[in-house]
Amino acid sequence: MTSAPLLFTVRRSQPELVPPAAPTPREVKLLSDIDDQEGLRFNIPMMFIYRHEPSMKEKDPVKVLRHALSQALVYYYPFAGRIREGAGRKLMVDCTGEGVMFVEAEADVTLDEFGDALHPPLPCFEELLYDVPGSELIIDRPIRLIQVTRLKCGSFILVVYLNHTMSDGAGLKLFMNAWAEMARGAHKPSIQPVWNREILMARDPPHITCNHHEYEQIFSSNTIKEEDTTTLVHQSFFFRTSDIVVLRLLVPFHLRHCTTFDLITSCFWCCRTKALQLEADDEIRMMCIVNARSRFNANNSPLVGYYGNCFAYPAAVTTAGKLCGNSLGYAVELVRKLKAEVTEEYMHSVADLMVIKERCLFTTIRSCVVSDVTRIKLREVDFGWGEAVYGGAAKSGAGPFPGAAYIIPHKNVEGEEGFILLVCLSFEAMKRFAKELDEMLGKQN
16 A cells, blocks of 8 residues: 655745845856856756754754855855856856845655655655746846755755756855855855866867767657657666675676776666667667866866866767667676766867857767766765755756756665665656666566
């Protein structure tokens, strides 16, 4: 017998603009040619869940976070501005100091009522982030939309809408850390933010020097099954340590030192491809988000405190028949190889490609992309209430692209550390995906 879905009511105050706590420079700053590509022109909701902390009983999380936010914006003042679009679709930030959108809310529910699933997809998630009209747009709108929802038990849920043209996951973590430090009484961030977007501007003249399968524009008439977006559902799958051991035993001995990310990503790609029931000769792509900060010259100090987008999503290309007809090791080899492609030169080549190909979108047909947020450790963001119960993406899919998945570190209610895989598929494909995953992990009935 399945329990009834959790329903609760959220009461919100009127949205307000929170400006920087002190005067900030009035200027226009160009985004980089990595930042303003088509594939990043969307908002992505990030969620943080905090339990009641007895030592903070006299503190109101809404007031603490609102005040600290205004202080953090003094240092991250471009977030208080507005995105503008110039000639050639070039994006820039008009540092107006207007502020970010902030919503105070209360829910008539306790954290315990959510049960074991203190991670996405959360029941009534749409109630935890007020949908300000036009919030799906990024130009001439507040760059951040934030809702802090108090729960009856003293816990609270923070949802931050991230404008992806401004920051990647690592950049978000820098901002969140600074905000949290202010909430805990600091007067300035321990890591000073830097703009330096010129590092990832296209060269003059721009010239593409690497292969970029992720931006190849392909056409296909056989996309109906994959592109059925009318019944999309979001689901999370928890990988225990024992599950990772099972996957590791499925790959050849010489690959068993591969990362957990490689294993889960390869597993996801194989199960998803089977679930979509593609033709054997259909060309498919797996794109992995690769943080490129470490790929730059070690002496490149301008990247310390850099909160712009500094990643690529190189693509592995094969056919559905080859992927599904080989062992998991075949996918792992492809994933490992594509991650190694990202170098400083690769990043400059992407920036040049964006200018030459008019900021084109990555390939979406028979493609999926996996984002690894295990290393940025968003759960560690501490506003004074301790580590978050959950910190990471609020749902799978990225903007208009449902084929985006996330791998997020998570501790379940039993205290077991593992990884959540957030997936978005059509209802029928999701059922097939879950079955394929159980079979691969040896859990089939």
